[in-house]
Each structure stands twice: as C-alpha cells, then as structure tokens.
Amino acid sequence: MAQNSQAPDTGALISLVEKILDSAIPPHLLQVEVGEFITVLGFLTNGNLEWLPDFSAEGSVTASGLALAPDMAATCADDTIRTVMFLRGTRTAIADKHSEVSDRPVRILYAGCGPYAILAVPLMLALSAEVASFTLVDIHPESVASAERIITALNLTDAVFDIKVMDATGYLADPDFPADIILTEVMQACLQTEPQVAVIRHLLSQFPSALLIPQEVRIDLVFADPAVEYFAGHRSAQPGSQDGRIYSGSVFVLNREAVxxxxxxxxxxxxxxxxxxxxxxxxxxxxxxxxxxxVYQQYRIGAYESGLTCPRMLESAEKISPRVQLHFQYRLGDNPGIFIAAVE
Ligand SMILES: C[S@@+](CC[C@H](N)C(=O)[O-])C[C@H]1O[C@@H](n2cnc3c(N)ncnc32)[C@H](O)[C@@H]1O
Known part of the structure; x- marks a missing residue:
C-alpha cells in the first residue's frame, strides 16, 4: 500500500481489515495483510519505535509481572494467527453484546494496548463508533502516545472514550464507562512472567458481568518427546491425538469461573x-x-500457532515419578507462573 502522502488511505486499510476479519480465510494465510497493516501503523507513529532510553531491554518489572517495553510490545502484532484470532473473537463478542444493548455502543476496556493498539484499531475501522467504544490503557506512556497518534491520524477519536497511562491492576471503574468486554493480552506461554492473571483478576472485580477476551486460557500437562516437539514443531495439540503425546490433564485454567x-x-x-x-x-x-x-467461542489458538502457545518444559520435573499426584499452584507477584506445589 503506497504511503508517500501524509494522509493514510483509510479505504485501503478497511479492505485489509475486512480480509483479516473474514473467517473463511485461514489466519495463517494472512501474514502479508497483517504485516501491511502494521507497516501503516508504524508509518503513522512516524516510525518512532526507538523510544527506549529508559527501558531495560525487556521492559518494566511491576508488582504483578513484566510489562513489555514498547518496541517489544510492537512485535506482538506480527504474531499473525494470534492477532487475527483476537480480532475475530473480539469482533464476535462485540456483536453478541451489541445484540443485547443495541441502543448504545458496546464498551471495550483494552488493557495493555501497546504502541499500535493492534487488537482495537482494526475494529474501530471496521465498526462504527455507535457500535463499539474503547478505553485503552497501557503502563508505558510511549505506547499510549503512539496509540493516540494512530487514532488521531485515522480519525478514530469518536471510537475512543478514554486512553490512559496507568497500571491496569490499579484501574478503577469509571461510572461513565461500565465495561461490557475486558480485552487484554499481557501474557506469555504458560501464563508466565507477564501479569495476565493479575490484570484479569482485578478488572473482573471491577466489571463482574463483562465478557473476557480471551475467554479461557488453559495449561495442560503433557508428556512428550522434546526432540520431536521442538524439531518437528507446528503440530496441533489435541488431547489424545495420535501424535505420541500423553495428555495428563489440565493444571491451571484462567476463565471467569476460576477468577x-x-x-x-x-x-x-x-x-x-x-x-x-x-x-x-x-x-x-x-x-x-x-x-x-x-479467545472467544470458536476462535482458538492451539499449540505452536502463536508465541503464546509454544509448549514449555515443566520446571521441577525431578519431582515426578510414576503414580504420583501433582498439585499445581500459580504464583502471583513480580515473577508470576505455574509450579508444582506438592507431590503425593
Ligand atoms: C504483550 S504486549 C501486547 C501489546 C498489544 N496488546 C498486542 O496485543 O499486540 C503487553 C502490553 O501490555 C502493557 N502492560 C503490561 N503490564 C501492564 C499493566 N500492568 N498495566 C498496563 N499495561 C500493561 C505493556 O506495556 C505492553 O504494551
């Protein structure tokens, strides 16, 4: 898409979004379209992804986990299947909510928007401000400033109720914006390191009837041959499938019932x-x-489809022997993650 003039070609962007949201197209075939969309967003932020002087290489350690630095957060957008599935799932959740509250826009609170607000901007382009209204939050001022630049350049300010620099674990419900949907992707595989659990737990306490995106994150214990997994790679992880894996059970589930x-x-x-x-x-x-x-209903991301679903080795594996019961817990705090709390 030509980007030589100052004004973005909104029509061309909307065509890209329509393709990205078209459920008939398998997400892995949309790498070019997602890449093209991100290139335009990069252009709209003036290519200003060099904001790093005050950051360590990875980001800021908060009391509830690592917040990725803006340049690292920007790279998440390239995780094509993830981005497509989140967009399609969120679009469907908005449609479901809109059928319940058609006299006003559906209110989406997007926590950890990153510099491109990539899980919201395409939906703002595809849906009118009468259908969806967003509040965006990120802990890094540079990410919020970048998202603001994009929203202004694309004339999408009507679709934004508020945009805030803050730690989402301290967000307090705004009486004028009772969220219908909580959208957040501040996670890594196995819900390690980043604050997804703490952020969802806090935001759901503020908006108990909101839909969660992602609807569920499940972590399973699987016995598998790492040589086959990491070198064969990119296979689907259906429990009990014929791929030589032995599925033992789920060790942690993050959904509204669990919270x-x-x-x-x-x-x-x-x-x-x-x-x-x-x-x-x-x-x-x-x-x-x-x-x-x-992510929501049929929009799922399975093993190897995203950096978020790359299998990891279980730490403390030496505690495992035949016919034991393993009891798992989730550690909160600045280095969150799943661990074996007891063996019987
Ligand atoms: C994994 S990146 C994802 C960025 C973007 N949402 C996406 O999907 O591509 C996580 C983002 O969440 C932000 N973040 C992490 N912890 C946060 C917190 N506690 N409160 C607000 N923002 C946070 C980071 O600054 C980063 O921009």
Whole structure:
C-alpha cells in the first residue's frame, strides 16, 4: 500500500481489515495483510519505535509481572494467527453484546494496548463508533502516545472514550464507562512472567458481568518427546491425538469461573489443579506444559500457532515419578507462573 502522502488511505486499510476479519480465510494465510497493516501503523507513529532510553531491554518489572517495553510490545502484532484470532473473537463478542444493548455502543476496556493498539484499531475501522467504544490503557506512556497518534491520524477519536497511562491492576471503574468486554493480552506461554492473571483478576472485580477476551486460557500437562516437539514443531495439540503425546490433564485454567472462585483467596498463590501421573513412558518423554487459548467461542489458538502457545518444559520435573499426584499452584507477584506445589 503506497504511503508517500501524509494522509493514510483509510479505504485501503478497511479492505485489509475486512480480509483479516473474514473467517473463511485461514489466519495463517494472512501474514502479508497483517504485516501491511502494521507497516501503516508504524508509518503513522512516524516510525518512532526507538523510544527506549529508559527501558531495560525487556521492559518494566511491576508488582504483578513484566510489562513489555514498547518496541517489544510492537512485535506482538506480527504474531499473525494470534492477532487475527483476537480480532475475530473480539469482533464476535462485540456483536453478541451489541445484540443485547443495541441502543448504545458496546464498551471495550483494552488493557495493555501497546504502541499500535493492534487488537482495537482494526475494529474501530471496521465498526462504527455507535457500535463499539474503547478505553485503552497501557503502563508505558510511549505506547499510549503512539496509540493516540494512530487514532488521531485515522480519525478514530469518536471510537475512543478514554486512553490512559496507568497500571491496569490499579484501574478503577469509571461510572461513565461500565465495561461490557475486558480485552487484554499481557501474557506469555504458560501464563508466565507477564501479569495476565493479575490484570484479569482485578478488572473482573471491577466489571463482574463483562465478557473476557480471551475467554479461557488453559495449561495442560503433557508428556512428550522434546526432540520431536521442538524439531518437528507446528503440530496441533489435541488431547489424545495420535501424535505420541500423553495428555495428563489440565493444571491451571484462567476463565471467569476460576477468577470468581478465587474471590476469597488472599496472599501470593492461587490454587491450580491436581493431576495424577499414571503413565510414565520411557526417558525420551518429558513433562511439558501446553497452552491452549480460547479467545472467544470458536476462535482458538492451539499449540505452536502463536508465541503464546509454544509448549514449555515443566520446571521441577525431578519431582515426578510414576503414580504420583501433582498439585499445581500459580504464583502471583513480580515473577508470576505455574509450579508444582506438592507431590503425593
Ligand atoms: C504483550 S504486549 C501486547 C501489546 C498489544 N496488546 C498486542 O496485543 O499486540 C503487553 C502490553 O501490555 C502493557 N502492560 C503490561 N503490564 C501492564 C499493566 N500492568 N498495566 C498496563 N499495561 C500493561 C505493556 O506495556 C505492553 O504494551
């Protein structure tokens, strides 16, 4: 798409978005379109992704996990299947909510928008401000300033209720913007390191009836051969599939029911699930954690489809022997993650 003039070609951008949102097109075939869209956003921020003087290479460590630096956060947009699935899932969630509240826009609170607000800007282009209204939040002022530049350049300010620099774990409900949808992707595979759990837990306490995007993140314990996994790669992770993996069970689930069940849990740990290890295959097999994301309804991201769903080796695997029960927990705080809390 030619970008030599100052004014962006909004019509061409909308055509790209229509293609990206077209569920008939498999997401992995949309790398060029997503890349083209991001190039335009980069252009609109004046290519200003060199904002880093005050950041460590990775980002800012907060009390609830690592917040990726703006340039790192920008690279998330390139994770094509992730970006497409989040956009399609959010678009469907907005349509569902809109059918309930058709007399006003659906209110979407997007926490951790990053410098491109990539999970919102395409939807602002595709939907009118009467259908969807967004509040954007990011902890990094440079990301918020960049998102603001893009929104202004694309004439999308009508679709934005508010845009704030703040830690989303401290966001307080605005009486004029009771969110219908909480949209957040501040996570890594296995819900490690970044504050997805803390952010969702806090925001859902502010808006208990809001839909969550992603609707569910599930972490499963799987015995698999890392040599096959990491070198064969890019296979689907259906429990019980014929790929040599042995599925042991889910160890942690993040969805609205789980969050509500933690209501009275205080302190630094959340309960996970327990798994019995019945099979103990030969030494080639290692315990691994697989992440499965249900963005919304049929919009899912399975193993290897995104950086967010790359299987990881389970730490403390030495505790595992045949016929034990493993009890998992989730550690909150500045280095969040799943761990084996007890073995019986
Ligand atoms: C993984 S990046 C994702 C960026 C963008 N949402 C996307 O999907 O491409 C996470 C973003 O969330 C922001 N973030 C992380 N923790 C946050 C927090 N506690 N409050 C607000 N923003 C946060 C980071 O600054 C970063 O821009």
């Amino acid at each position: 509500f069940s933690w209501k009275n849990v205080s302190g630094s740990y959340l309960p996970g699930l327990s798994v019995e290890v019945n099979h103990f295959p030969d030494d080639r097999y290692q315990p691994m954690l697989f992440t499965d994301i249900c």
